[in-house]
Amino acid sequence: MKSFRGFIIKEFYHIFRDKRTMLILFGMPVIQLVLFGFAIRNEITDAKISIVDHSNDYITLEIKQKLLSSGYFLLQDDIDKDSDIEAVFRKGVVKEVIVFEQEFAQRLLRDGSAHIQIIADASDPNTANMLIGYTSSIIQDYQKSLKNQSSFLPQILPEVKLLYNPELKSVFMFVPGLIALLLMLVSALMTSITITREKELGTMEILLVSPLKPFQIIVGKVIPYLFLSFVNTATVLLLARLVFGVPFNGSYGLFFFEALLFVITALSLGIMISTISKTQQTAMMIALAGLMLPVIILSGFIFPVSSMPWPLQVFSNIVPAKWFLIIVKGIMLKGIGIEYLWKETMILAGMSLIFVSVSIKKFKIRLQ
């Protein structure tokens, strides 16, 4: 019994000695609980919408007020032409547009029915579904309140239109997210592991004493993974297209350029992880906890960023995958080009520049 107790105590020593493992062991549950608790929300608040009101009468005004005071919606842009709707969606901020037909009140009260068009950005099918649900129920409520005012039952006929993903296939949402996840996984995780492996084996020292320059060692280590991650991306795209019918509406050239930016960011994150971890095991834990979790939870892959509490929304801005996802969804599903995506592209490019220079600097410092 005494020897067994000693054995358990030794095991505890192992755990307490390794600071990084401790941090992950005890920090992870807290972080995960907070992240999942706050990020995973089924309700959506303050979704940005636009309204095209061709009628501008007291009923459309009442409906608009009801919608905007519900807490679910925020009015983003007021547009007055149907032709502007497409452009509003391309910008990516507005998730839903509501269109009232002409002479709305007249038709409703005189003819007994009027049309209202609900157009949603279904590149994120869950959000689209929920927004349409909210809108419909608010309109129905309003319709019921009219019943008390008149003898017959006026009908507001909603006409739902789903842009970019008319069948609300969730695979449309998962493919861009999966591409981001795979690229992050192959690039950052594999790079950090392969560099720490050379450190563990002692071959890194031999390489550093050789005429190879540190820069060449880094670049040489990451190029195979750059290549591999592109093979992976192409495979996912091909499968998504052939098996699930996910469209690719934009330019392949732009797509692979953006993917390259994202991969460079991920590779330099991998190099940074390798400079702070001594063993492959530590590198793997840091990469999984520090990179995978944000990609899955904070990038908008599964949970819409707009309905997270503001601290998480602010934090999500430094997650490269968030910007990459906006870009990929834009190119694949909306078919938009750089003229709509330049802002996200600049942010991604800026991030890769920062991470590359920091990682090269850290790698050099390690040599001293």
Place this chain on the structure above:
Amino acid sequence: MNEPGYAIRAEQLTKRFGDFIAVNEITFDVKQGEIYGFLGANGAGKTTAIRMLIGLLSPSSGIATVAGFDVYKETENIKRNIGYMSQRFSLYEDLTVKENIRFYGGVYGLSSSEIRDKTDFLLKKLELEHARNMLISSLPLGWKQKLAFSIAVIHDPKIVFLDEPTGGVDPITRRQFWNLIYEASSKGVTVFVTTHYMDESEYCDRVSIMVDGRIAALDTPRGLKRIFHASSMDEVFLKLARPEKVGDI
């Protein structure tokens, strides 16, 4: 450039890590073609000294040249002129013998035909021809070590640095390993070797013994034994490393 005839010169070379002085003003030189034994107990500062000479660490103060190049400014030139075998094993376990030779040959800028010739020559010399396509991980430690040494000098460097190359190897293999060192030395390669096997230090032309970051003694093995009135290098080492204790015995 300093005068020819010296492969390595160090003058008051020092490395501090914060308050800790790992290497304290060591001064020595190594002649071309010499086998120089760099001895010392664990933690005496041998590895730190070697790392400064091969350009992995920048010295805190002092002067040193390796193959005529300054260790502060000309590390790139130093790297081209030296071979290095670390105390940790340094071949890729998941590559074959041939692939390892090709990789390191390529890193040191050998042409494909040179690498081919060297591979054949080297495998024949080490009697490893049958193991050409075997993974390193399947070779016994002694063979790996001999192979690692041969690869460290594959580009015919002026100086080869060996950091405890024979750790964990049986006496017969150690003997064979030293034959490889002699052979390289006879071809004019300067050998700078650290070890804590005192019998090995007898094979060196000259040895220095480091104690607590300083060079406590430097001479030929015979000279050291005479100065310290010792019958073996073992005894010399014990007198230097723990002088007061030896006196107590």
